[in-house]
Amino acid sequence: MNGALTILRRSPRATAGAVMVLVMMLMAVFAPLLTPYSPTSQEYGAWITPGREHLLGTTALGQDVWAQVLYGARTTLLIGIMAGLIATLIGTSVGLAGAYFGGRVEDVLNVITNVFLVLPGLPLLIIVSAFVRGAGIWSIILVIAFTGWAWGARVIRSQALALRNRDFVQAAIVSGERPGRIIFAEMLPNMAGLIAANFFSTALYAVLSEAGLAFLGFGDVSTVTWGTMLYWAQARGALLQGAWWWIVAPGLLIALLGTAFALLNFGIDEVTNPKIVHSVGATKVLRRRKKERAAPAPTGTPALLSIRDLDAGYATPQGRVRAVRDVGLDIAPGEFVGLAGESGCGKSTLAFAATRLLDAPGAVFGGESVLAGQDLLDLSSEELRRVRWKDYSMVFQASMNILNPVIKVREQVYDAMQAHGVTDRAQLDARARELFRLVGIRESYLDAFPHQLSGGMKQRVVIAIALALEPKLVVMDEPTTALDVVVQRQILQEIDAVRRRLGISILFITHDLSLLVEMSDRIAIMYAGEVIEEAPAKVLYADPKHPYTRKMMSAFPPLDGPRERREGIPGRPPPLSAELPGCPFFERCPSRMPGKCDAHKPASVELSPGHRVACFLHSDAVKEFSDAAD
Numbered sequence: 001m002n003g004a005l006t007i008l009r010r011s012p013r014a015t016a017g018a019v020m021v022l023v024m025m026l027m028a029v030f031a032p033l034l035t036p037y038s039p040t041s042q043e044y045g046a047w048i049t050p051g052r053e054h055l056l057g058t059t060a061l062g063q064d065v066w067a068q069v070l071y072g073a074r075t076t077l078l079i080g081i082m083a084g085l086i087a088t089l090i091g092t093s094v095g096l097a098g099a100y101f102g103g104r105v106e107d108v109l110n111v112i113t114n115v116f117l118v119l120p121g122l123p124l125l126i127i128v129s130a131f132v133r134g135a136g137i138w139s140i141i142l143v144i145a146f147t148g149w150a151w152g153a154r155v156i157r158s159q160a161l162a163l164r165n166r167d168f169v170q171a172a173i174v175s176g177e178r179p180g181r182i183i184f185a186e187m188l189p190n191m192a193g194l195i196a197a198n199f200f201s202t203a204l205y206a207v208l209s210e211a212g213l214a215f216l217g218f219g220d221v222s223t224v225t226w227g228t229m230l231y232w233a234q235a236r237g238a239l240l241q242g243a244w245w246w247i248v249a250p251g252l253l254i255a256l257l258g259t260a261f262a263l264l265n266f267g268i269d270e271v272t273n274p275k276i277v278h279s280v281g282a283t284k285v286l287r288r289r290k291k292e293r294a295a296p297a298p299t300g301t302p303a304l305l306s307i308r309d310l311d312a313g314y315a316t317p318q319g320r321v322r323a324v325r326d327v328g329l330d331i332a333p334g335e336f337v338g339l340a341g342e343s344g345c346g347k348s349t350l351a352f353a354a355t356r357l358l359d360a361p362g363a364v365f366g367g368e369s370v371l372a373g374q375d376l377l378d379l380s381s382e383e384l385r386r387v388r389w390k391d392y393s394m395v396f397q398a399s400m401n402i403l404n405p406v407i408k409v410r411e412q413v414y415d416a417m418q419a420h421g422v423t424d425r426a427q428l429d430a431r432a433r434e435l436f437r438l439v440g441i442r443e444s445y446l447d448a449f450p451h452q453l454s455g456g457m458k459q460r461v462v463i464a465i466a467l468a469l470e471p472k473l474v475v476m477d478e479p480t481t482a483l484d485v486v487v488q489r490q491i492l493q494e495i496d497a498v499r500r501r502l503g504i505s506i507l508f509i510t511h512d513l514s515l516l517v518e519m520s521d522r523i524a525i526m527y528a529g530e531v532i533e534e535a536p537a538k539v540l541y542a543d544p545k546h547p548y549t550r551k552m553m554s555a556f557p558p559l560d561g562p563r564e565r566r567e568g569i570p571g572r573p574p575p576l577s578a579e580l581p582g583c584p585f586f587e588r589c590p591s592r593m594p595g596k597c598d599a600h601k602p603a604s605v606e607l608s609p610g611h612r613v614a615c616f617l618h619s620d621a622v623k624e625f626s627d628a629a630d
């Protein structure tokens with residue numbers, strides 16, 4: 001139910017489709033109130049034009065067209081919805097069973113599905129319906145469902161195959177959960193959007209098939225449906241008689257119902273399919289509230305990127321995960337800011353949310369991310385396309401996988417530049433060579449295919465692409481973690497050299513605090529979705545204030561001096577689905593003050609220039625009550 005509301009809230013298309021279907025349902029349910037006439041009575045006089053007496057005129061047999069439209073809505077909707085439901089049920093069961101059980105079961109189900117897919121739909125429908133002709137509306141429903149389930153089975157199967165290999169399903173299988181539970185409790189909820197979209201596309205198929213069958217005279221012509229109305233209008237030569245209303249009314253309604261189902265189908269896909277969300281560049285920005293206060297950039301210089309009160313996370317079947325909680329962070333022009341914190345604390349979510357790259361089920365719940373004066377979260381897809389790559393770019397841990405293995409590297413480096421208007425081949429070539437020199441790859445590799453390059457080289461290519469348009473900001477989320485240590489160092493030194501040369505700002509995310517201390521101007525430490533301390537790198541290294549930062553610092557070896565044993569931080573961070581009234585580190589903190597730290601949230605207070613910490617050991621200031629999205 002919540003999912004359906006979310007889709008309606010987020011997709012104007014789905015809302016429009018739902019409203020159209022609802023209006024038609026109301027017409028069907030309240031038909032007796034909306035017309036005094038019977039749909040089958042032939043007493044009203046033939047060929048009467050639309051008017052006061054008969055809103056949509058009458059038929060050749062003297063039936064009222066408006067009454068037929070209203071009562072016909074009942075059967076047409078019944079056929080669409082029931083055939084859609086039955087076909088979806090068959091398609092989902094066949095698709096899921098094939099993917100889950102594999103082996104023989106999958107082979108047999110595949111053959112059956114493929115047979116139904118290759119059989120031409122309409123002739124099959126006509127043959128089967130000719131056999132059951134006159135057997136009533138349910139036989140039409142069953143015939144349509146029987147001929148229309150196979151496409152859905154295909155789609156569900158491929159989604160289920162992908163899900164079956166996901167860690168949580170594998171874990172459930174290994175732990176001995178029953179197949180029924182795994183399918184219904186683990187896999188189905190993850191496919192709800194796809195199944196719903198499949199239902200609406202089958203319902204659309206059902207409505208159109210019924211209209212087609214009826215029009216050809218293969219339906220149950222004794223029942224009033226919008227399809228049989230068309231059949232009778234055609235059979236009685238409505239157009240020859242100039243009785244356009246008899247054709248237009250049911251024809252238009254069939255088209256509108258078809259449109260409504262198609263809109264619902266597309267709307268669901270739009271919200272639940274990450275690929276679509278990604279391609280329009282639309283981080284789902286839910287209801288966002290901006291706060292009045294806006295702290296100045298810590299460095300005193302105007303910030304290039306100013307993240308304010310950012311709240312973001314994920315909608316899961318168990319509820320909302322708030323992975324980024326009311327975060328504020330500024331990056332000055334040319335500054336190298338490191339973001340550190342243990343795994344799962346929300347670093348990537350922050351980077352993706354701030355750059356409008358968070359895919360569904362992720363969403364921004366509140367706050368802003370202002371880059372050079374414009375809030376990225378407010379931009380349209382088109383505006384976003386214009387600033388991405390040019391004003392900011394991103395490099396991720398697995399970015400090298402964005403390279404298409406069968407297209408030469410050169411063309412892929414050109415792509416981003418061409419998308420932003422650089423078309424002169426000589427200029428593109430010169431720039432590509434320069435970029436390759438910058439990131440330390442021989443120019444001759446421009447004519448290689450990605451599969452001919454090592455992982456480190458591919459990652460350098462991606463960094464070159466990210467730098468191609470000399471953006472003001474590059475966000476790097478563990479860009480070198482997949483590479484070996486030596487290559488990592490080399491690439492990082494090159495990134496730093498490029499930054500200094502071009503004056504770009506970098507937000508660099510990693511677990512590796514020692515690396516950040518070496519590279520960054522400033523470091524922000526994140527814990528359980530919150531930035532709990534930030535300071536110039538040297539200050540943070542020499543004098544960390546938050547107990548969590550201190551623990552982190554003591555967990556990595558000193559940059560010089562004798563080797564000694566390091567201790568980890570006992571305990572685990574709190575789950576991000578929970579709301580925490582106090583400090584998120586309370587449970588693990590050696591200096592915790594029960595009754596204070598677990599009851600109130602410490603405000604982030606500036607202790608020395610640029611050094612901010614949120615901890616009651618350093619200030620009694622309580623954070624202003626967060627009005628982040630609930």
Ligand SMILES: Nc1ncnc2c1ncn2[C@@H]1O[C@H](COP(=O)(O)OP(=O)(O)OP(=O)(O)O)[C@@H](O)[C@H]1O
Binds near residue numbers: 316347361511
């Ligand atoms: N698609 C998702 N659906 C639900 N929860 C998610 C999803 N992706 C991430 N999360 C949760 O959001 C939280 C923050 O994840 P995020 O990847 O931002 O952390 P991180 O600090 O970057 O971790 P890492 O260093 O391991 O990449 C984690 O608790 C994670 O379980």
